[in-house]
């Protein structure tokens with residue numbers, strides 16, 4: 001009883017109608033990173049139903065193929081690129097061809113992410129933790145955004161970044177790699193917002209609260225806490241992308 005009241009107040013239900021989604025996203029090119037799991041997968045399913053034209057990115061090729069197959073069955077176009085977004089050279093080389101492959105893009109959802117919970121004292125020989133969170137959570141978002149700016153401009157498009165509400169709070173121990181990478185991305189997005197006129201592309205940030213996904217479920221504490229479902233997480237991104245706002249944050253956040 002108390003748990004459901006808590007869920008209701010702290011995580012008010014998020015819904016969005018398929019009709020509304022079809023009106024806004026139908027027939028438009030949408031790029032989604034992290035499409036194979038959690039929030040990104042839920043987002044992909046909603047946009048397949050809305051008949052958006054999808055370009056999906058993640059590492060799991062089998063899952064990407066299945067999602068594209070589902071999109072085709074539903075009568076819309078879908079392509080994928082199986083890629084490890086942390087591999088700088090591979091990503092940069094592919095980015096060079098991306099504009100030609102996708103000359104017009106309406107929405108770029110930079111959602112792929114990796115969280116690491118480890119104290120700095122336990123990371124003495126683990127510089128790679130800091131590199132891989134930075135490469136995925138920050139650098140890949142910038143690389144894809146730069147590559148797609150001309151295509152986004154053509155469609156008066158927008159970039160939507162999935163950040164975390166915890167980056168708005170005093171930092172708790174154990175999350176230095178994750179928070180540093182998310183804060184770097186937040187800073188980039190906030191600067192891009194200030195440059196909106198020259199850039200010609202709108203940028204939006206979702207400071208996401210806890211969502212039950214494979215990422216959060218590995219943490220026993222988070223697993224048992226009230227949170228949004230992946231579908232609700234995708235509704236947060238979609239509603240933001242349909243709005244004029246710069247950011248989403250939960251009502252109770254700083």
Ligand SMILES: NC(=O)c1ccc[n+]([C@@H]2O[C@H](COP(=O)([O-])OP(=O)(O)OC[C@H]3O[C@@H](n4cnc5c(N)ncnc54)[C@H](OP(=O)(O)O)[C@@H]3O)[C@@H](O)[C@H]2O)c1
Nearest residue numbers: 034036037038039058059060084085112113210211213215
């Ligand atoms: N869940 C939460 O409570 C929560 C809260 C705040 C913010 N967020 C943010 O929300 C976003 C989505 O997270 P989620 O909870 O949905 O996590 P998830 O279920 O673990 O999904 C992560 C996605 O990112 C992709 N990915 C991971 N590493 C990759 C790599 N090296 N190259 C390419 N793709 C990669 C994964 O696909 P492959 O494994 O196929 O590559 C997967 O599709 C993340 O940016 C996360 O930081 C989540």
